[in-house]
Amino acid sequence: MKGIILKDLYDNFCIPKNAAAYIFAGLLTIPVGFLVRSEYYYILFSMIILPLIGGCALEYPTEQEERANFTRLLATFPVSMAQIVTAKYILGLCSAAVCNLFALMCAMIQVYVHHTVSLSEALRIWGVGISISLIFLSLIYVGYFLLGRRWGTVFFIGVTILIAAVYGASTVLVGIEAVFSLSPVLILCLLLAGAVMLVLSRFASVRIYKWKNS
Amino acid sequence: MDYAIQVKNLSKTYKDFKLDNISLDLPCGTVMGLIGENGAGKSTFINALLNITDSQYDQVTILGRDLRTQETLIKEDIAVIFSDSHYDLDFTPIFAGKMLSMIYKNWDQQKYLDYLERFGLPPKKRLKKFSTGMRVKLEFAAALSHDPKLLILDEATSGLDPVVRNEILDILREFTEEEDRAVLMSSHITSDLDKIADYIAYIHEGKLLFVRTYDDLQNNYGIINCGRQLFDALSPDDIAAYKKEAYSYRVLVTNKQKLKRVFSDIHIENASIEDIMLFYIKGEKIR
Numbered sequence: 001m002k003g004i005i006l007k008d009l010y011d012n013f014c015i016p017k018n019a020a021a022y023i024f025a026g027l028l029t030i031p032v033g034f035l036v037r038s039e040y041y042y043i044l045f046s047m048i049i050l051p052l053i054g055g056c057a058l059e060y061p062t063e064q065e066e067r068a069n070f071t072r073l074l075a076t077f078p079v080s081m082a083q084i085v086t087a088k089y090i091l092g093l094c095s096a097a098v099c100n101l102f103a104l105m106c107a108m109i110q111v112y113v114h115h116t117v118s119l120s121e122a123l124r125i126w127g128v129g130i131s132i133s134l135i136f137l138s139l140i141y142v143g144y145f146l147l148g149r150r151w152g153t154v155f156f157i158g159v160t161i162l163i164a165a166v167y168g169a170s171t172v173l174v175g176i177e178a179v180f181s182l183s184p185v186l187i188l189c190l191l192l193a194g195a196v197m198l199v200l201s202r203f204a205s206v207r208i209y210k211w212k213n214s
Numbered sequence: 215m216d217y218a219i220q221v222k223n224l225s226k227t228y229k230d231f232k233l234d235n236i237s238l239d240l241p242c243g244t245v246m247g248l249i250g251e252n253g254a255g256k257s258t259f260i261n262a263l264l265n266i267t268d269s270q271y272d273q274v275t276i277l278g279r280d281l282r283t284q285e286t287l288i289k290e291d292i293a294v295i296f297s298d299s300h301y302d303l304d305f306t307p308i309f310a311g312k313m314l315s316m317i318y319k320n321w322d323q324q325k326y327l328d329y330l331e332r333f334g335l336p337p338k339k340r341l342k343k344f345s346t347g348m349r350v351k352l353e354f355a356a357a358l359s360h361d362p363k364l365l366i367l368d369e370a371t372s373g374l375d376p377v378v379r380n381e382i383l384d385i386l387r388e389f390t391e392e393e394d395r396a397v398l399m400s401s402h403i404t405s406d407l408d409k410i411a412d413y414i415a416y417i418h419e420g421k422l423l424f425v426r427t428y429d430d431l432q433n434n435y436g437i438i439n440c441g442r443q444l445f446d447a448l449s450p451d452d453i454a455a456y457k458k459e460a461y462s463y464r465v466l467v468t469n470k471q472k473l474k475r476v477f478s479d480i481h482i483e484n485a486s487i488e489d490i491m492l493f494y495i496k497g498e499k500i501r
Contacts, residue, residue, distance in 0.1 A: 003316035007302075010313070015304045064302045072299035075266040076366075077317050078289035214268045 001079065004087035008061040012095075018060040025053055033106045037114040040171075043179060046103040046125050048167055051133030052160055054096035055140040058088055059156070062149040071213055081213065085145070085206045089198070092141060096133045103129050121180040127187040128179060134194025136163070138201035145205040145212075215278045218242050218364045218396035219263065224271040226262050233258045233269070233420045240413065242363075243393040245386065246425075247407035248400035249487060250417035251495050256400040259417060260368050263398075264294060277363050290319060293357035297369035300353060303342035307335050307352055311359070318360035329355035347378035354385055365389060367399040371406060379403065383410050404487040414487060418494055435490055436470035436482035439463070444477070454490075455497030466493035 013019050033045035065071055074084060107122035117125070139159055144152035170178070219240040226233040233255040240246045248256050262269035263276070265285055274281040276288045301310050307330050315321040330337050333351040341349055350370065357365060365386070371379050383406060386397055401407055407414065407428075414431055416423040435454070438444070445456070445463045452473060456465040466489065467473055470482050485493075 003313045006316055007313050010305070010309055011302070014309070064304065068302045069296075069299040070302060072266060072296060073294070073301070076264055076289060076292070076294040078286045078319075079317065080286060213266065 001083050001087040001090070003077075004074075004079065004084055005091050008057065008088060008091045011061040011064045012057060015060070015064070022053075022056075029053070030102060033102070034109050037116055039110070039116045039177075042106065042110050042116060043125055044167065046106060046129040047132055047179070048163055050099040050103045051096070051129055051136050052163075054099035054133045055092065055136045055156070057092045057095040058141055058144045059149065059153060061088070062144050062152060066149050075213060081210050082206045085202065085209050089137075089141065089202050089205070092137050093198075096130075096137055100126070100130050100133060117180070124182055124184070124187060125179060127184075127191060128182065131187070131190035131194040132163070134191070134198050138194070138197040142201050142204050142208070145208045215242060215394065217275070218277055219398060220273065220275040221263070222271065222273040224259070224262055224269055224274060226258055226267060226269040231255070231258075231420060233262065233417075236417070236422045238415055238422060238425045240396050240398055242396050243390060244412040245390055245397040245399060245410050246413040246415055247404075247411035247428075247487070248398060248415050248417065249404060249407065249491055250400075251491070252402075254417045255420045256417055257368055258420075260294075260366060260398070260400060264289075264292075264366070290360070291362055292364040292366060293360070293362035294366045295350075295353045295357055295368070295370040297372050300349065301341060301356070303340065305341050306338050307341070307355070308337040310341075310352070310356055311337075314356055314360070320360045322359050322361065325361075326355060326359035329359060347374055350374055350378065350382065354382065358385070358389065363395050365395070365397045365399075367397065367401070369400055369402065372402060379406060386410055404491060407487050411487075416491070416494065423494060431487070431490065432484065434468055434470050435485040436467050436473075437485050437489060437493075438465045438467055438473070438480060438482055440465060440480075444480070447477075448473070450500040453500050455493040455499055457493070457497050466490065466497060 011018065013022065029045065029049050032041065033049070036042075065074070075081070079087075103126055107117075107126050110116045111119050111122045136159065140152075140156050143155035143159070146152075147155055217239050219238070221239070222237050224233070224236045231253070236259060248259070250256050258267065261267040262271075263274065263281075265281060277291050279288050281288060311323060311326045314326075315323055327337070330352075333348070333355055335344070335348055335352055335355065341352065344352065353370070371382050374382070386399075387410065389395055390397055399407070399411070411428050413425060413427055415425040438448075440463055441461075442463070445465060448465065448467070452467050452469040454466040454468050456463050466485060467482065473480060474482065
Protein backbone atom coordinates (compact mmCIF):
# COMPACT_ATOMS: atom_id res chain seq x y z
CA MET A 1 0.00 0.00 0.00
CA LYS A 2 2.91 2.35 0.69
CA GLY A 3 3.82 2.37 -3.00
CA ILE A 4 0.31 3.42 -3.98
CA ILE A 5 0.21 6.18 -1.36
CA LEU A 6 3.58 7.40 -2.65
CA LYS A 7 2.26 7.38 -6.23
CA ASP A 8 -0.82 9.37 -5.23
CA LEU A 9 1.33 11.86 -3.32
CA TYR A 10 3.47 12.24 -6.43
CA ASP A 11 0.38 12.75 -8.61
CA ASN A 12 -0.86 15.43 -6.22
CA PHE A 13 2.28 17.35 -5.41
CA CYS A 14 5.10 16.52 -7.85
CA ILE A 15 3.31 17.14 -11.12
CA PRO A 16 3.74 20.87 -11.71
CA LYS A 17 0.18 21.73 -12.76
CA ASN A 18 -1.34 19.83 -9.84
CA ALA A 19 1.11 21.25 -7.32
CA ALA A 20 0.40 24.73 -8.71
CA ALA A 21 -3.33 24.24 -8.13
CA TYR A 22 -2.69 23.33 -4.48
CA ILE A 23 -0.32 26.26 -3.98
CA PHE A 24 -2.84 28.62 -5.58
CA ALA A 25 -5.70 27.32 -3.41
CA GLY A 26 -3.50 27.48 -0.30
CA LEU A 27 -2.26 31.01 -0.99
CA LEU A 28 -5.77 32.18 -1.69
CA THR A 29 -7.37 30.81 1.44
CA ILE A 30 -4.92 30.08 4.25
CA PRO A 31 -3.38 33.57 4.76
CA VAL A 32 -6.88 35.04 4.76
CA GLY A 33 -7.98 32.45 7.30
CA PHE A 34 -5.14 33.47 9.58
CA LEU A 35 -5.23 37.20 9.02
CA VAL A 36 -8.90 38.11 8.76
CA ARG A 37 -10.49 39.11 12.03
CA SER A 38 -13.96 37.80 11.46
CA GLU A 39 -15.80 34.99 13.16
CA TYR A 40 -17.88 34.47 9.99
CA TYR A 41 -14.88 34.00 7.77
CA TYR A 42 -13.32 31.81 10.44
CA ILE A 43 -16.40 29.55 10.41
CA LEU A 44 -16.42 29.48 6.60
CA PHE A 45 -12.71 28.72 6.55
CA SER A 46 -12.72 25.97 9.22
CA MET A 47 -16.00 24.33 8.39
CA ILE A 48 -16.09 24.51 4.62
CA ILE A 49 -12.97 25.66 2.78
CA LEU A 50 -10.40 23.48 4.55
CA PRO A 51 -12.58 20.33 4.61
CA LEU A 52 -13.11 20.76 0.86
CA ILE A 53 -9.39 21.08 0.15
CA GLY A 54 -8.83 17.95 2.22
CA GLY A 55 -11.18 16.00 -0.02
CA CYS A 56 -9.21 16.80 -3.20
CA ALA A 57 -6.53 14.12 -2.73
CA LEU A 58 -8.22 11.66 -5.08
CA GLU A 59 -8.94 13.93 -8.02
CA TYR A 60 -5.47 14.19 -9.50
CA PRO A 61 -4.47 10.52 -9.03
CA THR A 62 -7.76 9.51 -10.68
CA GLU A 63 -7.07 11.85 -13.58
CA GLN A 64 -3.51 10.57 -14.02
CA GLU A 65 -4.59 6.92 -13.76
CA GLU A 66 -7.34 7.35 -16.32
CA ARG A 67 -4.96 9.06 -18.72
CA ALA A 68 -2.43 6.20 -18.60
CA ASN A 69 -5.00 3.40 -18.07
CA PHE A 70 -2.79 2.66 -15.08
CA THR A 71 -5.54 0.75 -13.26
CA ARG A 72 -4.94 -2.29 -15.47
CA LEU A 73 -1.23 -2.28 -14.70
CA LEU A 74 -1.96 -1.67 -11.04
CA ALA A 75 -4.06 -4.84 -11.02
CA THR A 76 -0.93 -6.86 -11.88
CA PHE A 77 0.90 -5.67 -8.77
CA PRO A 78 0.91 -7.82 -5.63
CA VAL A 79 -1.76 -5.77 -3.90
CA SER A 80 -5.45 -6.55 -3.64
CA MET A 81 -8.13 -4.21 -4.91
CA ALA A 82 -9.20 -3.61 -1.29
CA GLN A 83 -5.64 -2.54 -0.45
CA ILE A 84 -5.56 -0.17 -3.44
CA VAL A 85 -8.77 1.53 -2.31
CA THR A 86 -7.66 1.59 1.34
CA ALA A 87 -4.37 3.24 0.34
CA LYS A 88 -6.32 6.02 -1.34
CA TYR A 89 -8.51 6.49 1.72
CA ILE A 90 -5.43 6.65 3.97
CA LEU A 91 -4.02 9.47 1.84
CA GLY A 92 -7.41 11.20 1.90
CA LEU A 93 -7.50 10.96 5.68
CA CYS A 94 -3.94 12.27 5.93
CA SER A 95 -4.75 15.26 3.76
CA ALA A 96 -7.93 15.92 5.78
CA ALA A 97 -5.81 15.70 8.95
CA VAL A 98 -3.35 18.28 7.58
CA CYS A 99 -6.21 20.61 6.66
CA ASN A 100 -7.76 20.19 10.11
CA LEU A 101 -4.40 20.93 11.66
CA PHE A 102 -4.38 24.22 9.74
CA ALA A 103 -7.92 24.79 11.01
CA LEU A 104 -6.70 24.25 14.59
CA MET A 105 -3.84 26.71 14.07
CA CYS A 106 -6.33 29.20 12.69
CA ALA A 107 -8.57 28.59 15.71
CA MET A 108 -5.70 29.36 18.07
CA ILE A 109 -4.95 32.59 16.21
CA GLN A 110 -8.61 33.62 16.35
CA VAL A 111 -8.65 32.86 20.10
CA TYR A 112 -5.32 34.25 21.26
CA VAL A 113 -4.37 36.84 18.63
CA HIS A 114 -7.60 38.25 17.22
CA HIS A 115 -9.80 37.43 20.25
CA THR A 116 -12.80 36.91 17.98
CA VAL A 117 -13.96 33.66 19.66
CA SER A 118 -13.39 31.89 22.95
CA LEU A 119 -11.38 28.68 23.14
CA SER A 120 -14.45 26.54 23.71
CA GLU A 121 -16.24 28.12 20.73
CA ALA A 122 -13.18 27.65 18.54
CA LEU A 123 -12.91 23.99 19.50
CA ARG A 124 -16.60 23.48 18.73
CA ILE A 125 -16.10 24.93 15.25
CA TRP A 126 -13.02 22.79 14.82
CA GLY A 127 -14.94 19.64 15.81
CA VAL A 128 -17.77 20.40 13.39
CA GLY A 129 -15.14 21.09 10.69
CA ILE A 130 -13.56 17.67 11.28
CA SER A 131 -16.89 15.90 11.00
CA ILE A 132 -17.73 17.83 7.82
CA SER A 133 -14.37 16.88 6.36
CA LEU A 134 -15.03 13.17 7.12
CA ILE A 135 -18.53 13.29 5.63
CA PHE A 136 -17.30 15.20 2.59
CA LEU A 137 -14.42 12.76 2.08
CA SER A 138 -16.85 9.83 2.32
CA LEU A 139 -19.17 11.24 -0.32
CA ILE A 140 -16.53 12.55 -2.69
CA TYR A 141 -14.49 9.34 -2.72
CA VAL A 142 -17.48 7.19 -3.56
CA GLY A 143 -18.25 9.73 -6.29
CA TYR A 144 -14.78 9.47 -7.81
CA PHE A 145 -14.64 5.67 -7.63
CA LEU A 146 -18.10 5.38 -9.15
CA LEU A 147 -18.06 8.15 -11.73
CA GLY A 148 -14.41 8.59 -12.66
CA ARG A 149 -12.50 11.84 -12.81
CA ARG A 150 -14.74 13.99 -15.00
CA TRP A 151 -18.16 13.20 -13.48
CA GLY A 152 -16.56 12.73 -10.07
CA THR A 153 -15.42 16.36 -10.25
CA VAL A 154 -18.92 17.43 -11.28
CA PHE A 155 -20.20 15.54 -8.22
CA PHE A 156 -17.51 17.24 -6.09
CA ILE A 157 -18.67 20.65 -7.27
CA GLY A 158 -22.31 19.67 -6.67
CA VAL A 159 -21.60 18.62 -3.08
CA THR A 160 -19.56 21.80 -2.53
CA ILE A 161 -22.44 23.93 -3.77
CA LEU A 162 -24.82 22.01 -1.51
CA ILE A 163 -22.62 22.58 1.55
CA ALA A 164 -22.22 26.26 0.66
CA ALA A 165 -26.00 26.54 0.26
CA VAL A 166 -26.56 24.93 3.67
CA TYR A 167 -24.04 27.39 5.14
CA GLY A 168 -25.77 30.32 3.46
CA ALA A 169 -29.24 29.18 4.46
CA SER A 170 -28.26 28.55 8.06
CA THR A 171 -26.65 32.01 8.25
CA VAL A 172 -29.89 33.59 7.15
CA LEU A 173 -32.39 31.33 8.91
CA VAL A 174 -30.89 30.40 12.27
CA GLY A 175 -27.76 32.49 12.41
CA ILE A 176 -24.48 30.73 11.92
CA GLU A 177 -23.50 31.78 15.44
CA ALA A 178 -25.69 28.89 16.60
CA VAL A 179 -22.67 26.65 15.88
CA PHE A 180 -20.87 28.33 18.78
CA SER A 181 -23.41 26.98 21.22
CA LEU A 182 -23.68 23.42 19.89
CA SER A 183 -23.42 20.92 22.73
CA PRO A 184 -20.21 18.89 22.90
CA VAL A 185 -22.30 15.70 22.84
CA LEU A 186 -23.87 16.70 19.53
CA ILE A 187 -20.44 17.47 18.11
CA LEU A 188 -19.17 14.07 19.28
CA CYS A 189 -22.19 12.47 17.60
CA LEU A 190 -21.35 14.34 14.39
CA LEU A 191 -17.75 13.11 14.59
CA LEU A 192 -18.95 9.57 15.13
CA ALA A 193 -21.35 9.86 12.20
CA GLY A 194 -18.46 11.11 10.05
CA ALA A 195 -16.30 8.15 11.07
CA VAL A 196 -19.10 5.64 10.39
CA MET A 197 -19.76 7.23 7.00
CA LEU A 198 -16.08 6.98 6.16
CA VAL A 199 -16.00 3.26 6.98
CA LEU A 200 -19.16 2.64 4.93
CA SER A 201 -17.75 4.76 2.12
CA ARG A 202 -14.57 2.69 2.03
CA PHE A 203 -16.58 -0.55 1.83
CA ALA A 204 -18.76 0.87 -0.94
CA SER A 205 -15.68 2.09 -2.84
CA VAL A 206 -14.03 -1.34 -2.63
CA ARG A 207 -17.18 -2.92 -4.10
CA ILE A 208 -17.37 -0.27 -6.82
CA TYR A 209 -13.67 -0.65 -7.66
CA LYS A 210 -13.99 -4.43 -7.92
CA TRP A 211 -17.14 -4.13 -10.01
CA LYS A 212 -15.59 -1.58 -12.38
CA ASN A 213 -12.30 -3.44 -12.77
CA SER A 214 -13.49 -7.03 -13.14
CA MET B 215 7.99 -27.06 -10.84
CA ASP B 216 7.47 -28.14 -14.44
CA TYR B 217 4.91 -25.61 -15.57
CA ALA B 218 4.77 -21.84 -15.25
CA ILE B 219 1.09 -21.80 -16.20
CA GLN B 220 -1.53 -24.54 -16.05
CA VAL B 221 -5.05 -23.66 -17.08
CA LYS B 222 -7.99 -26.04 -17.14
CA ASN B 223 -11.32 -25.08 -18.69
CA LEU B 224 -11.17 -21.33 -18.33
CA SER B 225 -14.21 -19.49 -19.64
CA LYS B 226 -15.37 -15.91 -19.59
CA THR B 227 -18.72 -14.83 -20.95
CA TYR B 228 -19.64 -11.32 -22.07
CA LYS B 229 -22.90 -10.30 -23.71
CA ASP B 230 -21.50 -10.63 -27.20
CA PHE B 231 -18.40 -12.76 -26.72
CA LYS B 232 -17.34 -15.93 -24.98
CA LEU B 233 -13.89 -17.18 -24.17
CA ASP B 234 -14.65 -20.84 -24.31
CA ASN B 235 -13.06 -23.53 -22.17
CA ILE B 236 -9.42 -22.69 -22.64
CA SER B 237 -6.95 -25.28 -21.36
CA LEU B 238 -3.22 -24.98 -21.81
CA ASP B 239 0.09 -25.58 -20.08
CA LEU B 240 3.20 -23.43 -20.41
CA PRO B 241 6.36 -25.33 -19.42
CA CYS B 242 9.09 -23.49 -17.53
CA GLY B 243 12.04 -22.31 -19.57
CA THR B 244 9.95 -21.64 -22.66
CA VAL B 245 8.27 -18.83 -24.58
CA MET B 246 4.67 -19.21 -25.67
CA GLY B 247 3.29 -16.97 -28.39
CA LEU B 248 -0.41 -16.27 -28.14
CA ILE B 249 -1.84 -15.48 -31.54
CA GLY B 250 -5.24 -14.61 -32.93
CA GLU B 251 -7.01 -11.80 -34.72
CA ASN B 252 -8.24 -8.63 -32.94
CA GLY B 253 -11.06 -9.53 -30.60
CA ALA B 254 -10.21 -13.24 -30.63
CA GLY B 255 -9.88 -13.29 -26.85
CA LYS B 256 -6.13 -13.02 -26.22
CA SER B 257 -6.35 -10.03 -23.89
CA THR B 258 -9.43 -11.48 -22.18
CA PHE B 259 -7.44 -14.65 -21.56
CA ILE B 260 -4.53 -12.68 -20.11
CA ASN B 261 -6.87 -10.59 -17.95
CA ALA B 262 -8.51 -13.77 -16.66
CA LEU B 263 -5.12 -15.31 -15.90
CA LEU B 264 -4.22 -12.25 -13.85
CA ASN B 265 -7.63 -12.15 -12.20
CA ILE B 266 -8.11 -8.66 -13.59
CA THR B 267 -11.40 -9.92 -14.90
CA ASP B 268 -13.66 -12.47 -13.22
CA SER B 269 -13.79 -15.82 -15.01
CA GLN B 270 -14.87 -19.39 -14.47
CA TYR B 271 -12.30 -22.17 -14.41
CA ASP B 272 -11.62 -25.60 -13.01
CA GLN B 273 -8.01 -24.79 -12.26
CA VAL B 274 -5.51 -22.01 -12.85
CA THR B 275 -2.06 -22.60 -11.43
CA ILE B 276 0.70 -20.07 -11.95
CA LEU B 277 4.24 -20.90 -10.87
CA GLY B 278 2.83 -23.82 -8.91
CA ARG B 279 0.38 -21.65 -6.96
CA ASP B 280 -3.38 -21.62 -7.10
CA LEU B 281 -4.82 -18.38 -8.50
CA ARG B 282 -7.89 -18.50 -6.24
CA THR B 283 -5.99 -18.69 -2.97
CA GLN B 284 -2.53 -17.29 -3.66
CA GLU B 285 -3.06 -14.41 -6.04
CA THR B 286 -0.87 -11.91 -4.21
CA LEU B 287 1.99 -14.38 -3.89
CA ILE B 288 1.71 -15.16 -7.60
CA LYS B 289 1.87 -11.48 -8.47
CA GLU B 290 5.11 -11.07 -6.51
CA ASP B 291 6.72 -13.40 -9.05
CA ILE B 292 5.25 -12.23 -12.31
CA ALA B 293 5.69 -9.15 -14.44
CA VAL B 294 3.21 -7.88 -16.99
CA ILE B 295 3.61 -5.40 -19.81
CA PHE B 296 0.60 -4.12 -21.74
CA SER B 297 0.48 -1.98 -24.83
CA ASP B 298 -2.51 0.01 -23.59
CA SER B 299 -1.64 0.50 -19.95
CA HIS B 300 1.52 2.10 -18.75
CA TYR B 301 3.18 4.26 -16.16
CA ASP B 302 2.04 7.83 -15.88
CA LEU B 303 3.86 9.96 -18.41
CA ASP B 304 4.59 12.49 -15.67
CA PHE B 305 6.64 9.89 -13.77
CA THR B 306 10.41 9.83 -13.95
CA PRO B 307 12.16 6.45 -14.09
CA ILE B 308 13.69 7.11 -10.70
CA PHE B 309 10.28 7.73 -9.17
CA ALA B 310 8.80 4.63 -10.84
CA GLY B 311 11.63 2.63 -9.23
CA LYS B 312 10.96 4.16 -5.83
CA MET B 313 7.26 3.34 -6.07
CA LEU B 314 7.89 -0.23 -7.22
CA SER B 315 10.45 -0.76 -4.46
CA MET B 316 7.56 -0.23 -2.02
CA ILE B 317 5.33 -2.64 -3.90
CA TYR B 318 7.56 -5.66 -4.62
CA LYS B 319 9.34 -7.47 -1.81
CA ASN B 320 12.03 -8.70 -4.22
CA TRP B 321 12.69 -5.33 -5.77
CA ASP B 322 16.36 -4.85 -6.64
CA GLN B 323 17.02 -1.12 -7.05
CA GLN B 324 20.59 -1.63 -8.23
CA LYS B 325 19.44 -4.02 -10.92
CA TYR B 326 16.83 -1.46 -12.01
CA LEU B 327 19.43 1.31 -12.21
CA ASP B 328 21.67 -1.04 -14.21
CA TYR B 329 18.84 -1.68 -16.66
CA LEU B 330 18.20 2.06 -16.99
CA GLU B 331 21.85 2.56 -17.83
CA ARG B 332 21.96 -0.39 -20.21
CA PHE B 333 18.86 0.87 -22.07
CA GLY B 334 20.15 4.44 -22.12
CA LEU B 335 17.22 5.84 -20.12
CA PRO B 336 17.82 9.10 -18.26
CA PRO B 337 16.62 8.45 -14.67
CA LYS B 338 15.34 11.94 -13.94
CA LYS B 339 13.57 12.77 -17.19
CA ARG B 340 9.77 12.58 -17.28
CA LEU B 341 8.39 9.76 -19.40
CA LYS B 342 6.44 12.17 -21.61
CA LYS B 343 9.78 13.26 -23.05
CA PHE B 344 10.69 9.65 -23.92
CA SER B 345 10.18 8.06 -27.33
CA THR B 346 7.79 5.10 -27.60
CA GLY B 347 10.74 2.72 -27.69
CA MET B 348 12.27 4.26 -24.57
CA ARG B 349 8.96 3.93 -22.71
CA VAL B 350 8.69 0.24 -23.59
CA LYS B 351 12.29 -0.27 -22.47
CA LEU B 352 11.44 1.38 -19.18
CA GLU B 353 8.52 -1.03 -18.79
CA PHE B 354 10.96 -3.90 -19.31
CA ALA B 355 13.46 -2.44 -16.86
CA ALA B 356 10.67 -2.14 -14.27
CA ALA B 357 9.31 -5.58 -15.08
CA LEU B 358 12.63 -7.38 -14.76
CA SER B 359 13.92 -5.75 -11.59
CA HIS B 360 11.95 -7.79 -9.09
CA ASP B 361 13.27 -11.09 -10.42
CA PRO B 362 10.01 -12.35 -11.92
CA LYS B 363 9.67 -15.97 -12.94
CA LEU B 364 6.94 -15.35 -15.47
CA LEU B 365 6.73 -12.50 -17.92
CA ILE B 366 3.39 -11.79 -19.59
CA LEU B 367 3.39 -9.46 -22.57
CA ASP B 368 0.14 -8.28 -24.12
CA GLU B 369 1.03 -6.71 -27.46
CA ALA B 370 3.91 -5.07 -25.65
CA THR B 371 6.02 -4.60 -28.75
CA SER B 372 3.35 -3.22 -31.05
CA GLY B 373 4.20 0.20 -32.39
CA LEU B 374 7.94 -0.32 -32.03
CA ASP B 375 10.39 -0.15 -34.89
CA PRO B 376 12.24 -3.35 -35.89
CA VAL B 377 15.48 -2.26 -34.19
CA VAL B 378 13.87 -1.77 -30.79
CA ARG B 379 11.79 -4.94 -31.24
CA ASN B 380 14.97 -6.85 -31.89
CA GLU B 381 16.51 -5.44 -28.70
CA ILE B 382 13.40 -6.54 -26.81
CA LEU B 383 13.68 -10.03 -28.25
CA ASP B 384 17.29 -10.15 -27.03
CA ILE B 385 16.08 -9.23 -23.55
CA LEU B 386 13.50 -12.02 -23.69
CA ARG B 387 16.08 -14.56 -24.85
CA GLU B 388 18.32 -13.52 -21.97
CA PHE B 389 15.36 -13.76 -19.57
CA THR B 390 14.54 -17.34 -20.55
CA GLU B 391 18.12 -18.54 -20.29
CA GLU B 392 17.22 -19.56 -16.75
CA GLU B 393 15.23 -22.77 -16.69
CA ASP B 394 12.71 -21.66 -14.07
CA ARG B 395 11.44 -18.72 -16.11
CA ALA B 396 8.83 -18.49 -18.83
CA VAL B 397 7.21 -15.94 -21.13
CA LEU B 398 3.65 -15.72 -22.38
CA MET B 399 3.53 -13.25 -25.20
CA SER B 400 0.57 -12.16 -27.26
CA SER B 401 1.55 -10.38 -30.42
CA HIS B 402 0.27 -9.42 -33.82
CA ILE B 403 3.81 -9.24 -35.06
CA THR B 404 4.11 -12.90 -35.87
CA SER B 405 7.62 -12.50 -37.29
CA ASP B 406 8.75 -11.82 -33.70
CA LEU B 407 7.19 -15.07 -32.59
CA ASP B 408 8.92 -16.87 -35.46
CA LYS B 409 12.17 -15.71 -33.90
CA ILE B 410 11.53 -16.54 -30.29
CA ALA B 411 8.51 -18.75 -29.56
CA ASP B 412 8.85 -22.34 -28.42
CA TYR B 413 5.07 -22.83 -28.35
CA ILE B 414 2.24 -21.23 -30.26
CA ALA B 415 -1.27 -21.05 -28.85
CA TYR B 416 -3.87 -19.97 -31.34
CA ILE B 417 -7.12 -18.43 -30.10
CA HIS B 418 -9.83 -17.85 -32.69
CA GLU B 419 -13.27 -16.42 -31.87
CA GLY B 420 -12.82 -17.26 -28.20
CA LYS B 421 -11.76 -20.85 -28.75
CA LEU B 422 -8.31 -22.33 -28.48
CA LEU B 423 -7.67 -23.85 -31.88
CA PHE B 424 -4.37 -25.42 -30.93
CA VAL B 425 -1.29 -25.28 -28.75
CA ARG B 426 1.70 -26.74 -30.54
CA THR B 427 5.43 -26.42 -30.36
CA TYR B 428 6.95 -24.08 -32.90
CA ASP B 429 9.05 -26.95 -34.27
CA ASP B 430 5.93 -29.06 -34.67
CA LEU B 431 4.31 -26.29 -36.70
CA GLN B 432 7.41 -25.90 -38.83
CA ASN B 433 7.75 -29.63 -39.43
CA ASN B 434 4.12 -30.42 -40.10
CA TYR B 435 2.35 -27.34 -41.45
CA GLY B 436 2.96 -26.36 -45.04
CA ILE B 437 1.33 -24.70 -48.02
CA ILE B 438 0.63 -26.47 -51.29
CA ASN B 439 -0.25 -24.72 -54.53
CA CYS B 440 -2.17 -27.25 -56.55
CA GLY B 441 -4.86 -27.89 -59.10
CA ARG B 442 -8.25 -29.45 -58.57
CA GLN B 443 -7.02 -33.02 -59.15
CA LEU B 444 -4.42 -32.94 -56.38
CA PHE B 445 -6.75 -31.00 -54.12
CA ASP B 446 -9.35 -33.76 -54.44
CA ALA B 447 -6.70 -36.38 -53.75
CA LEU B 448 -5.73 -34.81 -50.41
CA SER B 449 -7.27 -36.30 -47.31
CA PRO B 450 -9.60 -33.79 -45.57
CA ASP B 451 -7.85 -34.72 -42.32
CA ASP B 452 -4.63 -33.20 -43.66
CA ILE B 453 -6.20 -29.91 -44.73
CA ALA B 454 -6.48 -27.15 -42.13
CA ALA B 455 -7.90 -24.61 -44.59
CA TYR B 456 -7.67 -23.65 -48.23
CA LYS B 457 -8.10 -20.69 -50.52
CA LYS B 458 -9.52 -21.09 -53.98
CA GLU B 459 -7.73 -18.89 -56.48
CA ALA B 460 -8.44 -18.27 -60.16
CA TYR B 461 -6.90 -21.45 -61.54
CA SER B 462 -5.58 -23.22 -58.47
CA TYR B 463 -5.89 -23.91 -54.77
CA ARG B 464 -3.63 -22.78 -51.96
CA VAL B 465 -3.91 -25.36 -49.24
CA LEU B 466 -2.63 -25.24 -45.66
CA VAL B 467 -1.80 -28.81 -44.77
CA THR B 468 -1.14 -30.17 -41.31
CA ASN B 469 0.83 -33.27 -42.19
CA LYS B 470 3.64 -32.14 -44.41
CA GLN B 471 5.93 -35.13 -43.85
CA LYS B 472 3.25 -37.70 -44.65
CA LEU B 473 2.21 -35.85 -47.79
CA LYS B 474 5.81 -35.70 -49.00
CA ARG B 475 5.95 -39.46 -48.70
CA VAL B 476 2.63 -40.02 -50.48
CA PHE B 477 3.14 -37.43 -53.23
CA SER B 478 6.86 -37.59 -53.84
CA ASP B 479 6.99 -34.81 -56.48
CA ILE B 480 4.90 -32.35 -54.55
CA HIS B 481 6.33 -28.94 -53.59
CA ILE B 482 5.33 -27.83 -50.10
CA GLU B 483 6.22 -24.34 -48.90
CA ASN B 484 7.01 -23.74 -45.27
CA ALA B 485 4.15 -22.01 -43.47
CA SER B 486 4.98 -19.07 -41.22
CA ILE B 487 2.83 -18.29 -38.19
CA GLU B 488 1.30 -15.46 -40.18
CA ASP B 489 0.38 -17.86 -43.00
CA ILE B 490 -1.24 -20.23 -40.53
CA MET B 491 -3.21 -17.39 -38.94
CA LEU B 492 -4.39 -16.04 -42.27
CA PHE B 493 -5.47 -19.44 -43.52
CA TYR B 494 -7.48 -20.12 -40.38
CA ILE B 495 -9.14 -16.71 -40.49
CA LYS B 496 -9.61 -16.15 -44.22
CA GLY B 497 -9.44 -19.66 -45.63
CA GLU B 498 -12.28 -22.09 -46.18
CA LYS B 499 -12.63 -25.27 -44.18
CA ILE B 500 -13.58 -28.67 -45.47
CA ARG B 501 -16.73 -29.66 -43.58
